[in-house]
Amino acid sequence: MKEEQIRPQDIYNEYLSLAEKDAHTFFSEAELTCGSCPACESDGVFAFSKNGFSYETCPNCLSLFVNPRPSAKSFLKYYTESDSAEFWATTFYKETAEARREKLWRPKAKIILEKLNLYLDKNYEMVDIGGGLGIFAEEIKKLTNKAPVIIEPGPKLAEACQNKSLVVIQKFLEEVEVRELPEGPKVFVSFELFEHLHDPAMFLVHLNRLMGSGDLFIFTTLSGLGLDIQVLWENAKAVTPPHHLNFLNPYAIAILLGRLGFDCIEVTTPGQLDIDILSNNLEKVTDHYWQTFVKTASEDEKVEWQKMIAKSGRSSHMMVVCSKP
Numbered sequence: 001m002k003e004e005q006i007r008p009q010d011i012y013n014e015y016l017s018l019a020e021k022d023a024h025t026f027f028s029e030a031e032l033t034c035g036s037c038p039a040c041e042s043d044g045v046f047a048f049s050k051n052g053f054s055y056e057t058c059p060n061c062l063s064l065f066v067n068p069r070p071s072a073k074s075f076l077k078y079y080t081e082s083d084s085a086e087f088w089a090t091t092f093y094k095e096t097a098e099a100r101r102e103k104l105w106r107p108k109a110k111i112i113l114e115k116l117n118l119y120l121d122k123n124y125e126m127v128d129i130g131g132g133l134g135i136f137a138e139e140i141k142k143l144t145n146k147a148p149v150i151i152e153p154g155p156k157l158a159e160a161c162q163n164k165s166l167v168v169i170q171k172f173l174e175e176v177e178v179r180e181l182p183e184g185p186k187v188f189v190s191f192e193l194f195e196h197l198h199d200p201a202m203f204l205v206h207l208n209r210l211m212g213s214g215d216l217f218i219f220t221t222l223s224g225l226g227l228d229i230q231v232l233w234e235n236a237k238a239v240t241p242p243h244h245l246n247f248l249n250p251y252a253i254a255i256l257l258g259r260l261g262f263d264c265i266e267v268t269t270p271g272q273l274d275i276d277i278l279s280n281n282l283e284k285v286t287d288h289y290w291q292t293f294v295k296t297a298s299e300d301e302k303v304e305w306q307k308m309i310a311k312s313g314r315s316s317h318m319m320v321v322c323s324k325p
């Protein structure tokens with residue numbers, strides 16, 4: 001898979017330029033609160049500033065995170081009223097929907113079902129937190145004849161799911177009550193949501209409240225120890241406020257889940273794009289080794305390296321399987 005197939009650079013760059021403007025419009029006067037590492041609660045050390053936001057790294061678990069943080073209220077306003085959030089939910093999603101279905105969601109549905117075969121030996125209901133346009137849900141339905149229930153607060157996205165006859169709870173996770181969810185054993189999933197969360201620990205506390213003993217939570221997010229993020233650092237397009245605030249990593253995730261009472265079953269980094277992202281941002285790669293690698297390696301060599309990076313837990317795309325004991 002190539003980045004261009006799921007994130008065409010011209011549309012992605014337009015989104016990033018809108019996000020940069022919105023970072024100033026929505027947050028320049030927002031009240032800031034200082035916090036600690038979202039994974040292990042250690043005090044962070046300043047790393048860099050970007051679009052008016054400060055990022056820190058955690059000396060203990062190596063997470064990268066925005067600190068101090070504007071209030072949750074200012075993020076809500078940003079996600080409901082900003083041009084970049086609107087562009088992402090409409091133009092970006094619509095123009096890339098079918099490519100993302102084929103390259104991203106269909107393989108993801110298969111991987112999730114493989115994990116469930118491995119870790120769950122009973123019937124279950126699936127709940128997709130932040131289900132977007134419902135494409136993952138459709139792909140799961142094709143494979144299992146049963147669609148996940150979707151939790152999606154965005155009015156336009158929730159409507160798109162309803163138009164596909166999917167069951168949608170149009171709320172933020174923290175507003176959902178146990179009685180609104182299907183009965184019996186459940187598997188909660190969420191994709192590319194965790195890095196956006198204003199308070200990841202609070203999100204997990206709310207989720208834990210909705211889970212029964214033995215229920216699973218499978219999610220994907222960005223690892224700050226992933227190759228492209230480490231090499232590009234503050235110039236990485238993924239490291240862009242206000243949308244991406246938390247970059248944990250396999251070690252940090254295990255710490256966070258442990259302290260909130262989850263069993264961390266498996267953390268992998270099945271990413272396919274790290275080296276392609278470096279190739280697409282070659283002018284920003286300052287490390288001599290990686291510059292030379294990207295310029296001179298053959299396609300086959302790049303594929304082999306990417307496989308090794310993913311296998312060794314060093315890709316920036318991370319998948320986590322955990323359960324409530």
Ligand SMILES: [Zn+2]
Nearest residue numbers: 037040058061
């Ligand atoms: Zn930490």
